[in-house]
Amino acid sequence: MTTKAQPVTLHTGKAWANAQLQQLLERRLPGHSLEAPFYLSEEVFQADMEYIFARHWIFVAVAPQVAEPGDYITVDVGQDSVLIVRDDDMNLKAFHNVCRHRGSRLCEEHQGSLGNIVCPYHQWTYDLDGNLIHADHMGETFLRDQHSLHKVHLRNLEGLLFICLADEPPQDFEDVAARMRPYLAPHKLNDCKVAAQVELIEEGNWKLTLENNRECYHCVGNHPELTISLYEHGFGAQPGPQNAEGIAQFEQTVKDSHCRWEAMGLPSARIEELDTLITGFRTQRLPLDRAGESQTMSTEVACKKLLGDFTDKSLGGLSFWTQPNSWHHFMSDHVVSFSVIPLSAGRTLVRTTWCVHKDAVEGVDYDVPTLTAVWNATNDQDRRLVEASHAGVSSRAYRPGPYSPFTESLVEAFSNWYVSRMRAGVGGAR
Template sequence: MLSQPEIAAELAARQPNFSLSRALYCDEGTYAADLEHVFYREWLFAIPACELDRPGAYATLQVGAYPVVITRGNDSVIRAFHNVCRHRGQRLCSKDHGHTPKLVCPYHQWTYDLDGKLQYARDMGEGFDAGKFGLKKVHCVDLGGMVFVCLADVPPPIAELAKPLMSYLAPSGLKDAKVAFSSSIVENGNWKLVIENNRECYHCGGSHPSLCRTFSDNPKIGAMDGPHSASDEILAHWTRCEGAGLPSRFVMHPTSQWRLARIPLLNNAESYTMSTKAAVAKRMGAMPFNDAGSLLFFHYPNTWNHFLGDHAIVFRVLPISATETQVTTKWLVHKDAVEGKDYDLETLTRVWLNTNDEDRLVVEENQKGILSPAYEPGPYSMIQEEGVVQFVDWYCRLMEGRLSPRPAMAAE
């Protein structure tokens, strides 16, 4: 198990544009450092806001050692808390999601309002101050219908993401959506391998026959250097979409932590379906046409997303161990779309259920190979794997900065 100075040495020794060392993918010390310096300090995508469809709705997630519960209060505000009773530490909510008028500890029935205030604690005696034992808050923001949480005491700035994301998501009307289907799988691979696999389509032609009916494996689709590198087809798509009120052009944060861009699907396909036609009769929000392509949005370290004319698909990645990762996918449709009339689940979900399972197999085989003592880092294709290089560089810069020893205080 590597120490943090040893992890820093592994990062410093890496060869640019090559995959990471075995220890950076597999070592338990690296996993612990990834939690401490990445997942416990960065904004993480948690849930689509529409999942909390009314006051009292809640959802839970596990981030490393931290169980978190997210609620919609009676004032309709979405809040997040550590899912830990302030009495003796019992987890308050054990289900993935549900509805409750109050948060009641199942152990001794300490009862909290949906805003985290302790309302009831039986037989605690005179002098007990309930005001000192409210639930511990987790930073939480709703950006255009996507709820992000941050476990840090002081979270990093999010304003640079908030403005463009809310603008780009506005036509999709996520506040008027609902979760039509949810899937959660465990991939037996390191979380970085899961993200890396998503950041390239070098493997798509050989692995994703369902997805490749509609999604192009042209590497320019994922170009990292912006509009000037885009093809005429993409530029024409942006012009058409923006003329209809859909923000579309490439925008990326200076650190490359997130990116937004609307891309066309193959051959004027309308949606990620086997027929290439729309899966849902009722469009999302104010989307003007079915063949608007897909608004692609990723945010490191734990989400990528697709927003189409007829539905949206949001993905959440959470590490479980050094070699296990939970991937949760939710399909969103207009809240008034009726299953069996406006859409059927098989048509809606088939392409990405297939793709997720195919990606799981790819990641697991990748992890098995990296676990071999014979593994050594190999070169990335700068034509096909530019997105992977960009993610790996982001991760390494972040970790190098946070693992660097702090300057010693000058002697007085």
């Protein structure tokens, strides 16, 4: 017996109300993908930007992108543009990229260097602390100190830069940072440089991008470059007689590696908080297969100059996921970070950044094609998968499908987190 497919109804315009969104959230079936409007509706997208991206800690950059005084980057999150700059005392500051005169955008380029922040419209000038220091023709009663740039909350977690656009950001970030610093600090990302950065546009909803990232059910057959360095049973499998020995061997390899790394002062144990905190996160250091050194086509290090004080190349891969928009891989020789920024209900920016030791010399210690080959290939493969998924959920035949309990538990954790935070937003909570 077949069930006749029902057309997907999308609410449009101002008719979409929080009450309708609440009903959609309440209907969410645990253990299954989300209903189509979560991926397709413009009204849901606007709610995503208000309740998720404007209220949570968002990963946007790495500290080496703003390495010297006056270095800056701009990051667009929805309608908001944020300016991150390093001041003369080497502190990082974040401001809304909006002049206090008549609202002109201050810096148009994604990245650059400046002495002071000068508005291109009427040349109002701010120092690197955001203070207005020059404004012509404003009269004797004008008070410059009342027109400083509006600040944005910024945290530097061992070289990973997070911003929050809310007036009162989630307070649990400090707990997350305290738990993650011992894992991240030995890699010394603050002492790295950017070797490459690639931006990719996916014609799909941002949640499909995150869902795709949170599982490796699809890796075999789709990611031949990535799986070179991954153990066969390292990304989940339904246990049974056919693979019991392989799973046991992998688990023993993980146990032995953790013992070795912990003895070296490298925390490795899994922390699982993806859907139990407002600032959801997960981390674990896992061994890499074959040469076991790095996520490269040869599985050997891509950079001869190792990070921090490392002398051992075989330190596995430390993974760090944060809700709602990032994942990172820390290895002995380089760090690769991913930031996901929604552009519209059906377009998503994925920005990938590779960092190596600041003293590494391109062409001597590393070359960019070797460093970036695995993730450039994987990102493009993932783009196609996300775009196929977006096309599929647009069909009237689409229904939420069941997650595998063995390989898609992290997708369920993402969906749980997303639904709970949207419910909090709709209900007026923070």
